Amino acid sequence: MKDRYDNPLSTQSARARDRYVAGLDLLLAGQVRFVDAFEQAIEADPGFALGHVALARGLQNTGDMTRAGAAMASARDLTAGITEREQSHVHAMDLLISGKTAQAYRAIRAHVDRFPRDALVAQTCSSVFGLIGFSGQPGREAEILAYTAALLPHYGEDWWCLSQYAFALCETGALDPADQCIDRALALNPDNANGAHVRSHIYYEAGEPARGISYLGDWLAGYHREGYLHGHLSWHAALWALEQGEAEVMWARIDADIGPSASAGLPINVLTDTASLLYRAELAGLPVAPERWSEISRYAAQFFPESGLGFVDIHAALAHAMAGNGEAMAKLLEAPNDLTGDLVTPIAAAYLAIARGDWAEAAALLTSAMADHARLGGSRAQRDLLEISLLGALLKLGKDTEARRLLALRRPALDASRLVHGLAAHS
Template sequence: MLKDHAGLAVSGADTTALALHETALGQFHCYTGNPLETAEAAIAAAPDFAMAHLLRAHLYLSGMEAPGIAPALQSIQAARSLARTERETLHAVAAEAWAAGRFDAASERFDDILINHPRDSLALQMGHLLDYYRGDARNLRDRVLRVLPAWGGALPHYHAALGMLAFGLEETADYGAAESTGRRACDLNPRDAWAHHAVLHVMEMQGRVEDGIRWATVREPCWAPDNMMAIHNWWHLMLYHLDRDDHARVLRMYDSEVRGSKSTVMLDMIDASAMLWRLHLRGVEIGAARWAELAEAWSGTVDDGIYAFNDVHGLVAYLGAGRQDLVERQMETLRRAAARPNFSNAAMTAQVGLPVAEALVAFNAGQYADCITRLRAVRSIANRFGGSHAQRDLLDLTLIEAARRAEDHGLLLALTAERLHAKPQSPLALRYRTIAGERVAA
């Protein structure tokens, strides 16, 4: 039985297929190229290669998209009969749990793999993604810390472990360590888009606008070409320009970088919805065409209900486009998901996704007091429906604008004080403070 780069036994592989598998893993870790195509080439070279089938399943599941479940299950079924090691069997069990919507169980199985096989970079990345999708900031950091003693710079995917650790450190507010770890990962492999993204998160959380623009712009040749994270990293760059009130530039980047390809990849559509809503909250003229295009792109997902974070961002597009038909369908999907038994997304939806959706609908209808009540009830637990601090900032931005429109000046002043602690030079936060201070003084 052959062994991979980490010394892990692999069933059914030959040297050609194993090399392709290693290439696909490297692509997945950096989000470059087409790892699915490479994994399928490995399967074609060695049809009995269990881990190649499992990599294909994991790739389909990693996008958190409903159409990926059926092909993932096909690969899981194939791998089940081919697995010859406990590690391979656990990968199949973890993938099966993910496909069934039991995210917590899948996360635990990836941990089970890593306890005995800490150098399994695929298990580490899939577990890390589940930590992100579930908003588990502690495990984003600690899952990597638990295995790192078994790693070393000689392993080809060491940069990926460091990039994941950097993101976990950022989400647990250890910004100095996060930045230095992320920069080290980028030095080891300049194409590691996840590591670049971790550093961008640090600078976003600290309000370091000029540093963020410089980091993203200078290193654009590393993270942008042929990369699945490109649009998300463009989104981060746009956040900095938004902090500078450069709305015209943000809209140009939205048209060229975010929606130029009319992507229907879930992460790309989430970024588009989040950016348009931020502009909408600022009163920027977006234009009906942008909202209409995005709502149409989202419309194929309206009945999916597999992940509340997706559903809420789809709802944002429908609200912006005035598509009441899709708004009603999305709300029904959320209610159905919240009631589904033995399904991780049920709790995510019931506790956070549905209340947030109801708050956004209230905001859109001008019912700002209702929006405030609903968002205040969930903001301290919003991590439970996934995403990062930067992404969930959409809820705080909506709350603070609802407070302004409701003329709740005490709340507006309180929220502004909170925001200025993290971003003391933010033009938006300073404007809110001025508005609130003037109203309170009056």
């Protein structure tokens, strides 16, 4: 028995193999029911170790860490007699599921070097939300590009690998190659939500909101609301609506697909997408009801009460600052994370300064974080929150020329957008 990538599987059950392959494709494509598929694989062969690992990873993607840990424990008990690749697979994923990310990264990189076509393991490092993306290290975008480029010769015309490589190209500014690559990926699998996500980022970076709105409007119409990328793709659509001055469309997206009471996505997306969009709305000159900030601040305090990933921390800090939730902010900052705390602390202080109207302090603090905020994680589109927060502070200080110059130098793709109220498209 082999999987779709020609890796031998230690099971004698054709149904176990078939449901495992189907579940892996659903997971890689950001579709729904991959947990069901992995559970069916285990039902067909309870002794199938990699079926339990896949279930653990699938449950991790849905945020069910209790069941993920139990599934991983079952996999550990089933390693006798399986292949060397599968033993290495179980070991590396066990470290990841148990939260030992530094050790997991080393084990996964070593595993992928030996078994590059083991896609379930390889995908843990392939995106801005992966182990490299959230490493907190300088040069993470270039490292993801190098990592995915090294995978390409082993995968050929594979929709998953092509889409991950296209995203890495996009994040490093190679938009034309990214555009060609994602077209190939989506031609192979039009239902790949990760591919649709990459296509959205390319439109964003190219400054083509009309094409992005048209594309996502059509694509989201056929995407299940419980797909783990539905809320985030809706964020892209809402952001473009904001840029186009369609405030009612943006608010409808927040209330139906993105916010805490609506989204079926992971808490990291619910928090970051909602907080980011609310502040972008304020920067665009729209009134934001205080209850909205209070809601997302409570959500952040519930799901992310302590410092962890820098990308999450800055959005939690924004929510707490704008809601006036000093207690939650203090708890978040009492022990900054080791990797990116040096960035999170001044950014949090900047948002506190913004909340009290101290624009000079906010601008100084945000400027100090501009040099290497890529270390925080997330995509360039998501980190534009920091760029336009600085632009907004400069405009409040009457430094229009400096704001325009900064935009032209750092993020020219946003030049014609309406993301910051009062900033003309051209000087």
